[in-house]
Amino acid sequence: MQDYVLQARDLDILIQVVRAEGFEVMGPVLRDNAIVYDAISTAADLPQGWTDEQEKGTYRVKRRNDGAYFGYAVGPHSWKKFLQLPHRQVWKARSNNSGIQVAEIVDEAPQLAFLGVRSCEMHAIAIQDRVFVDGEYQNDSYTRRRSNIFMVSVNCTSAAASCFCTSMDTGPRVTLPCDLEMTEVIEGETHYFLVGSESYRGARVLQQLPVVPSTQEHEAKAERAVQNAVRQMEKGPRNFDSTDLKELLYRNYESPSWDRVAERCLSCANCTMACPTCFCSTVEDTTDLSGTYAERWERWDSCFTADFTYITGGAVRPDTRTRYRQWMTHKLATWHDQFGSSGCVGCGRCITWCPVGIDLTEEVRKIRELEKINREGP
Amino acid sequence: MKTIAELLREHPFFRDLAQADLEFIGGCGENAIYATGDYLARENEPADHFFVIRSGKVAVETYLPDRGPLCLQTLHDGDIFGWSWLFPPYVWTFDARALDEVHAIRLGGKCLREKCEGEPRLGFQLMKRFARIATERLQAARIQLLDVYGQSPPPQGDTW
Amino acid sequence: MIPRVYRIEHRREEYPGTFTLEMSADRGRPVTCDPGQFNMLYAFGAGEVPISISGAGRRDGLLVHTIRTQGLVTAALERLKEGEQLGVRGPFGQGWPLDLARDSDLLIIAGGVGLAPLRPVVYSLLDGRGRARRTQLYYGARRPEERLFRHELNQWGRAVSLVQSVDHADSDWPGHIGVITGPLQASRINGPETIAFVCGPELMMRFSIRVLLESGVPASAIFLSMERNMKCATGLCGHCQWGPRFICKDGPVFCYKDIQPWFQIRGL
Known part of the structure; x- marks a missing residue:
């Protein structure tokens, strides 16, 4: 009040x-x-x-x-x-004759x-x-x-x-x-x-x-x-109906639209850094020169980086197409199943801070249109 | 004792073949027992038979001068071995050697292929069945080639 | 969450580049683990890796991990000797639903180092904690000498009937030569009565699932263990997302029925 x-x-x-x-x-x-x-x-x-x-x-x-x-x-x-x-330190550790001690x-x-x-x-x-x-x-x-x-x-x-x-x-x-x-x-x-x-x-x-x-x-x-x-x-031009986004994106993992956006997307990770909900992080482990003192640091990470999905042998999402698809589908669709709401709040930061001007709302519209053309013909 | 035709009828490979065809195939077949080390087939020898392995273990092998026999695949109870009788020049491409006592039905490929030439319907039935086995073996060979259990090639850059 | 310090009591090489560590908690009681769960192992200064638990002995309290050297951290773990220490966070994730096997035929299908997370399943059958009507273990590996737990496999015969297939072997190898799906296909699987636990390279799992479905095993009775890049193991870092799921907390063991639509999407 x-x-x-x-x-x-x-x-x-x-x-x-x-x-x-x-x-x-x-x-x-x-x-x-x-x-x-x-x-x-x-x-x-x-x-x-x-x-x-x-x-x-x-x-x-x-x-x-x-x-x-x-x-x-x-x-x-x-x-x-x-x-x-x-960027924050998570733990520090020492290694000496009596063994390893880790302190949060x-x-x-x-x-x-x-x-x-x-x-x-x-x-x-x-x-x-x-x-x-x-x-x-x-x-x-x-x-x-x-x-x-x-x-x-x-x-x-x-x-x-x-x-x-x-x-x-x-x-x-x-x-x-x-x-x-x-x-x-x-x-x-x-x-x-x-x-x-x-x-x-x-x-x-x-x-x-x-x-x-x-x-x-x-x-x-x-x-x-x-x-x-x-x-x-x-x-404004970005007004759209978001009620069926989850179903729309779940149906469109193989939309040709992902190929098109991948031609423009630089995988620069700006959208994920500017996004107020993106939460991914990674850790870095370091030691000093003596090798007896180690630290672990956590820092923001992005699903657009090459090693984000690295498993033995290579990256599961090896290209921009799969990385952009992951980012947008996570934000607008899988987030619902994970945390009970959309991961997008409509603040527009990802649109503004994209160096090549990719617009999430436009991408949603393209996926919808391509799906319609695919179903009904042009 | 069951006739060869009756034994064949119980095998999925021959399922739904016409009785007359089964009788014919059974007619040019016989039970055979191979002792450990016996060859069912040898590379470059005439391929006039194929085998239904009833029990025992058969190695499909090739021979390397510096290593001796190299096993490509083992076949076991219920497996079918041999399709070289179907295709000119009708000679075995690999060895097949019994690794223990093998009981098999040895079927006459030579008389069968002559009959198939004259009876395309039976020929097609058999061809479909052998093609299925060939594709299964091809699929398995491809997966083996991928070496899925091997160490991955050294990853590039910074990894765990 | 910081790691607990464990001491390596026994170390043995399974085959070059793959080794098993048995370790005890430095202080306090060992944690209890479900078969199929994993731990994050910390090599001092080098970093952490997710490794499935291949044993958590009830009597000796030893935690067992079998590790294949792949990168920097696993190489650092490989260098550790008996008596040396490492960090352990865990256990994490959802394991194998052993309860469901009670009134079924249990079919365990493992490929290569994929046998490691299934070892505790076999041991729970051996010591009577777990039960199944009958159990078959199909194990595929590269060569006879590149199998895990070679000295134990024969003793497992008390609880499981074992079928092994390797890609390459001399003719004196008593098992099969060829892919594991071969003997699997030839076996008489009682589809509707079977529950299958599958772990191995993803390709091998795909082909095994195909055979299982063709044999009438319902998708709801097939369970598989998935691998993705796990960093935090607590669902907070985002790395191991796989569609709507986090491998670390929703998996690594999944029911095939639940993940079927996602399993075929490439680059997910």
């Missing part, structure tokens, strides 16, 4: 209160011509007045003609880098606040929770980090051209639980956040803010802003 109004000029107070509660705040910052997630200490660190323009293989930050704080969609980073660390590395799980989490990103985090926390085995580092997060979500009021959360039923309105939920409203001189708390911790923060109860007008304006994002996506 968002039932309070926080004036935009007081946003910094929110940040300072959250910090005073013991959290390090992570939020959007403008760096190297992109909006990325990093530590922030004041509202001045936020990319106020900036937006992003996104299309297949295209990302540009641009000045807005207003002072919106959250007037962009999503950048190349996702929150997963704070939860599933890109328990990494410190900092108290982090995520500021400006979009609905699609909350779904992505929930999806990773199902992978790392809810299964028979846990990723302990993720689980510890995850339990410490103070989550401030923001409803999207405008969508990038690459966005398709409405098709995946993951946004733009926040529906999953968080600590604070905000909608930024900016109309002429008016600039405020409609804000509500969903948790005890959130309520504690809210109590310390200079907020006033919202009126129906405040709420109506916020609703219109969110509806604006909905309309943009529903009218």
Whole structure:
């Protein structure tokens, strides 16, 4: 329930209160011509007045003609880098006369606040929770980090051209639980956040803010802003029906479409790095020069790499066709059977950050069309 | 005691052949016993028979000057051996040697092939049955060639 | 999850490049394992490899792994001597459904090092933990001297009737020469009453499954052990995905009926 109004000029107070509660705040910052997630200490660190323009293989930050704080969609980073660390040590081991000793590395799980989490990103985090926390085995580092997060979500009021959360039923309105939920409203001189708390911790923060109860007008304006994002996506080229994706892809393992996309795909792994749900990792074992001290490190991996499926003799997925098919079929189809939901949240990062502009939604359409032609003739 | 034709009828290879054909095939067949080491067939000798192995073990071999006999395959109870009688020049390509006491029905290929020339219907029936055995053996030989249990070639690059 | 340290008590070479380690837990009690499960073996500093469990002795508490040298880690494991240590994580995965064999004819089909994960099945039949109406073991290998557990195979005759076939051998080899599907085809399989456990090179498994189906063994009674790149063994790293399944936690043993549509997809 968002039932309070926080004036935009007081946003910094929110940040300072959250910090005073013991959290390090992570939020959007403008760096190297992109909006990325990093530590922030004041509202001045936020990319106020900036937006992003996104299309297949295209990302540009641009000045807005207003002072919106959250007037962009999503950048190349996702929150997963704070939860599933890109590179972390798993254990260390020593070998001497008395044998081998292995010691787990328990990494410190900092108290982090995520500021400006979009609905699609909350779904992505929930999806990773199902992978790392809810299964028979846990990723302990993720689980510890995850339990410490103070989550401030923001409803999207405008969508990038690459966005398709409405098709995946993951946004733009926040529906999953968080600590604070905000909608930024900016109309002429008016600039405020409609804000509500969903948790005890959130309520504690809210109590310390200079907020006033919202009126129906405040709420109506916020609703219109969110509806604006909905309309943009529903009218956009990436709007599609995702209800039968699993069956569609299960039927089309041998679609000629995979050959065509393989002619363009570079197997560069960008999509998997940018994707907020991709969770694959690998490990590296090393020793020092003396050979008596060893470490094991875990790092993000990608199903597009050559040695990902290596078994004795060679790779099971030896070419780009089978690797792209694995990535997309996993994301949209097999994920349902593995974890009970789609692995795609419609954030569009894989489209934007693909260097050759491969568009997942377009590939779905091609598979569907080729299947139809195959069945009914051209 | 069962006649040769009756024995043949019980073998899947001859299943559903006409009674008259079975009688004919049985008519030019006889029971044969081979002691360990006896040859049922020898490379380059006339191939005028084929065999239904009733019991025992037969090695299909070739001979290498520097290694002696090299076994390509073993045949066992119920197996059929020999199709060289069907194709000119009607000589054995490999040796067949009994590895223990072998009881077999030795069937006359020579009289059969003459009959088949005149009776294409029977010829086709037999050809289909031998073709099946030949394809099964070919398939097995191909899998053997793949050396599936062997060490894989050294993988390239960094591996476990 | 970190490895437990094990000590190598016995090491024997099965044949060049393939060896068996019997090891004991450095501290604490040995873990209990189901036949068909696997462990991740850690060679200090070199890394981990998934290796199926070829024995988990109840009396002596020894964990047995049979390993073929293929890469860096297995080569490092091969260099380990008796008395030296290695790390073990596990056991992981779903094993053979021995319970289902109780009232059936059990047909074990193994190829090459694929006999390793089936060895505990034979031992559970030998020591009475497992039961089957009757058991046949079809074992295919490259040469007589490239068979696993050669000194044990004959003793297994108490529990199983053994049919062996090798690709190459001298004529004094008492078994078959040729592919294992040959004798399998010739055997009188009581299809509807049979349950089959199959492990070996994927190609050999494909041809064996074909023979089994032709013999009337239902797809639901065929079980096979699959190999894919397993790194974490806990379903978290994504490597061993095979369609909707993770070999490490949903397998490595699968019922053929459940995986039939996926088994024929190439590059999955």
